Amino acid sequence: MQEIWQALVQAVNLIISLDPEVIQISLRSLYISAASILIAALFCIPIGALIHFHDFRGKRVVINVVQTFYSLPTVVVGLFVFLFISRSGPLGGFELMFTPAAIVIGQVILIMPMLTGMTIGALSGVDKAIRDTALSSGASTTQAMRAILFEARFAVVGLLILGFGRAISEVGAALMLGGNIRGYTRVLTTAISLETQRGDLVLSLALGIILIGIAMVVSVIMNILLQRY
Amino acid sequence: MKTLLVKRIRCVSIPIIITCILLATVLAGCAPAATQPAATDNTSALSTAFPITPGTPRFKIATTTSLYDTGLWNYLEPMFEKKANVKLDIVYAGTGVALEYGKRGDVDAVVVHDPEAEAKFIADGYGVNKRSFAFNHFLIAGPASDPAGVKGLSPDQAFKKIYEAGIADPTKVKFVSRGDNSGTHSKEKLIWQAAGLKYEDVQKSGPWYVEAGKGMGPCLLMASEQGAYILADISTFLAFKGKVNVVPLVDQGELFLNVYDVIEINPDKIKTAKMLPTAKAFTNWLMSDEVQDLIANYGVAEYGRSLFNPLKGGGCTEAGCPKLEDYTVPVK
Numbered sequence: 001m002q003e004i005w006q007a008l009v010q011a012v013n014l015i016i017s018l019d020p021e022v023i024q025i026s027l028r029s030l031y032i033s034a035a036s037i038l039i040a041a042l043f044c045i046p047i048g049a050l051i052h053f054h055d056f057r058g059k060r061v062v063i064n065v066v067q068t069f070y071s072l073p074t075v076v077v078g079l080f081v082f083l084f085i086s087r088s089g090p091l092g093g094f095e096l097m098f099t100p101a102a103i104v105i106g107q108v109i110l111i112m113p114m115l116t117g118m119t120i121g122a123l124s125g126v127d128k129a130i131r132d133t134a135l136s137s138g139a140s141t142t143q144a145m146r147a148i149l150f151e152a153r154f155a156v157v158g159l160l161i162l163g164f165g166r167a168i169s170e171v172g173a174a175l176m177l178g179g180n181i182r183g184y185t186r187v188l189t190t191a192i193s194l195e196t197q198r199g200d201l202v203l204s205l206a207l208g209i210i211l212i213g214i215a216m217v218v219s220v221i222m223n224i225l226l227q228r229y
Numbered sequence: 230m231k232t233l234l235v236k237r238i239r240c241v242s243i244p245i246i247i248t249c250i251l252l253a254t255v256l257a258g259c260a261p262a263a264t265q266p267a268a269t270d271n272t273s274a275l276s277t278a279f280p281i282t283p284g285t286p287r288f289k290i291a292t293t294t295s296l297y298d299t300g301l302w303n304y305l306e307p308m309f310e311k312k313a314n315v316k317l318d319i320v321y322a323g324t325g326v327a328l329e330y331g332k333r334g335d336v337d338a339v340v341v342h343d344p345e346a347e348a349k350f351i352a353d354g355y356g357v358n359k360r361s362f363a364f365n366h367f368l369i370a371g372p373a374s375d376p377a378g379v380k381g382l383s384p385d386q387a388f389k390k391i392y393e394a395g396i397a398d399p400t401k402v403k404f405v406s407r408g409d410n411s412g413t414h415s416k417e418k419l420i421w422q423a424a425g426l427k428y429e430d431v432q433k434s435g436p437w438y439v440e441a442g443k444g445m446g447p448c449l450l451m452a453s454e455q456g457a458y459i460l461a462d463i464s465t466f467l468a469f470k471g472k473v474n475v476v477p478l479v480d481q482g483e484l485f486l487n488v489y490d491v492i493e494i495n496p497d498k499i500k501t502a503k504m505l506p507t508a509k510a511f512t513n514w515l516m517s518d519e520v521q522d523l524i525a526n527y528g529v530a531e532y533g534r535s536l537f538n539p540l541k542g543g544g545c546t547e548a549g550c551p552k553l554e555d556y557t558v559p560v561k
Contacts, residue, residue, distance in 0.1 A: 086333045086334075086335050087333060087334035087335050087499075087501040088332075088333045088334050088499075088501070089333075092334070092501065095501075097335045098289060098318060098320060098335065098336075179318070179320035180320070180321070181318045181319060181320060182303065182306070182319065184287075184316070184318060196446075196447070197294070197298060197444050197446045197447055198298050198446055198468070199446050199449075199450070199468065199469050199472045
């Protein structure tokens with residue numbers, strides 16, 4: 001139990017002293033995960049909207065499949081991507097293995113099902129009444145769709161934060177694809193895993209506290225911006 | 230209608246704003262890091278994270294965990310980077326996984342400690358120019374009460390006793406195995422064999438035999454929690470001393486010799502291995518007097534003894550030590 005208190009103290013120390021290595025690792029975590037969520041959102045929100053606004057055969061099945069992949073284990077994603085981007089894999093020529101880009105690819109695949117599925121969920125949440133009102137007040141289908149998308153904004157931002165959280169907190173894909181190379185692919189989670197392996201439990205916990213701190217700042221900023229609109 | 234129009238404008242602007250925020254966080258990431266008086270290198274954090282411009286070439290190696298966890302690579306890395314003008318990317322993994330990375334061409338050299346697996350790796354054509362550069366020893370650690378009574382025995386006798394006592398009473402005597410195809414795991418199999426036991430039989434003989442599937446450090450912590458016996462390399466054991474409740478019980482025996490080798494990936498077999506000249510320079514550098522002396526003194530200040538013994542000057546005299554030419558003849 002002593003360790004938890006020590007970890008808190010050390011986390012504060014690391015932040016106040018602006019420990020260059022910790023700052024570098026934290027920033028790397030932040031922008032790798034931000035890049036992942038950005039790329040995933042660019043694909044998933046339109047795909048989710050497309051699935052939601054169109055009726056087609058097997059729609060239910062598609063949604064079920066997407067939801068099944070919520071439980072995609074990070075290590076499996078890591079292994080899967082590894083087989084593709086490893087130099088002897090089909091995408092080996094890009095030499096992506098053990099680079100930050102490899103981590104982004106892993107994280108994008110990891111959060112895509114969740115973002116897609118939850119976009120559908122978010123849109124379903126506002127659907128009926130708004131759609132009817134919009135259409136009955138003379139709006140076109142496109143206008144109605146926009147109105148629905150707008151009404152779903154809180155849920156969409158919520159799921160962006162959730163996706164960011166899943167990306168920044170996962171360790172399996174980052175470790176396997178990035179290789180936890182110091183000064184290059186080391187992110188907070190892989191640093192935590194390494195320090196635990198080395199037996200520095202207090203430093204591990206301190207890094208964990210910093211990770212939570214970053215997640216908190218991101219979600220607060222997103223929510224403040226959201227409230228203005 | 231007017232409100233709907235306002236809503237529509239907002240509807241468009243919100244995703245754009247969110248995108249901008251995300252972009253801003255990405256870009257903001259590089260600003261403070263760039264003004265920092267260089268953390269580990271002079272490049273900005275952005276170019277470190279996403280190297281778009283072709284800068285310093287990256288030389289990738291996969292190394293066994295014991296050399297990494299003890300901090301030896303952190304210590305040597307900047308020196309080689311400066312000397313060879315490359316970025317040295319070090320990935321750590323058990324010997325089995327490290328060799329797999331080598332076979333797939335994801336690294337340019339491997340640093341491992343499993344003579345049998347290395348011989349196969351080279352025979353299959355994946356590796357060339359094997360050289361040894363350091364050695365130390367394994368030890369058997371266990372609870373101070375030593376319930377199986379192995380203190381002072383030879384490694385194989387000790388294993389036999391742990392096996393018998395473990396089967397007789399698994400609540401008292403346990404053994405934690407790495408179980409991850411690492412060099413240490415291979416050594417463990419070798420000792421079971423020397424004790425006259427088949428590894429498959431040992432594996433299935435009961436709950437006393439715990440397969441952890443983890444690195445050396447976590448396994449030591451596990452053995453400590455369970456009051457179990459464990460085969461560990463001396464360097465990791467020393468690094469964990471004071472954090473674990475297991476003590477060295479058997480630390481003498483020919484079987485315990487642990488030699489660290491560096492092997493370059495063969496570009497004739499692995500077409501993507503383009504860094505052979507750097508790999509050669511790396512091998513020769515590890516064998517150089519300069520690095521051998523650094524290895525000899527590494528850890529002395531912290532642990533009161535060195536964690537790895539250099540091979541320079543023929544310090545390794547036991548049976549099973551590498552031949553003189555394996556650590557003195559530079560790679561050409």
